Amino acid sequence: MQATGGPESCNSVNMMRLTEALYQMDGRMDRVDYYERVLLNHIAGNFDPETGMCCYYTSMRPGQYRVYADPYGCFWCCVGTGLQAPAKLARMVYANYEDTLFVNMFLPTTLDWKERGFALEQQTAYPDKDTSSLVIRQGGRLKLAIRCPYCWNPAHYVSAFVARIIIMLRRKKVTARAVTS
Numbered sequence: 001m002q003a004t005g006g007p008e009s010c011n012s013v014n015m016m017r018l019t020e021a022l023y024q025m026d027g028r029m030d031r032v033d034y035y036e037r038v039l040l041n042h043i044a045g046n047f048d049p050e051t052g053m054c055c056y057y058t059s060m061r062p063g064q065y066r067v068y069a070d071p072y073g074c075f076w077c078c079v080g081t082g083l084q085a086p087a088k089l090a091r092m093v094y095a096n097y098e099d100t101l102f103v104n105m106f107l108p109t110t111l112d113w114k115e116r117g118f119a120l121e122q123q124t125a126y127p128d129k130d131t132s133s134l135v136i137r138q139g140g141r142l143k144l145a146i147r148c149p150y151c152w153n154p155a156h157y158v159s160a161f162v163a164r165i166i167i168m169l170r171r172k173k174v175t176a177r178a179v180t181s
């Protein structure tokens, strides 16, 4: 691989924006799969861990160096979307449609759904760990739909995933069933 360039994060941020709009129209889970891949594989690794400044090209070349923006000398397209990107971190974690709450992504977050009187806290180290705990802080009557990540698509993973959720919920005397779409 000779090329030192690579994808610009401004493209990824704008694709995430488009994906948000498409998801709001059709609710397709493959939109969330895509969104998660972009968020974890590109946007999360786009920032200098010391300064918080973002880089321009994120090369796929092994061992390639990165050039990060500086606060006064650079204002690339990716710096502009780099200011917007942190707002994407929690944007698609939860969604709702009528009385259903969708847990779309696995990120440590809190949700306070005031209109439904419902609040939860998600505790997870995903993708470093393959577990996520949903702690319901304030009850409410609603349907909870939890996304099964695309990388768990083989049938045995899906079955184990759903079975474990059902067992855990039945202990709390909550009705649960598997739904595929």
Ligand SMILES: [Zn+2]
Binding pocket: 008, 009, 010, 011, 076, 077, 078, 079
């Ligand atoms: Zn750019």
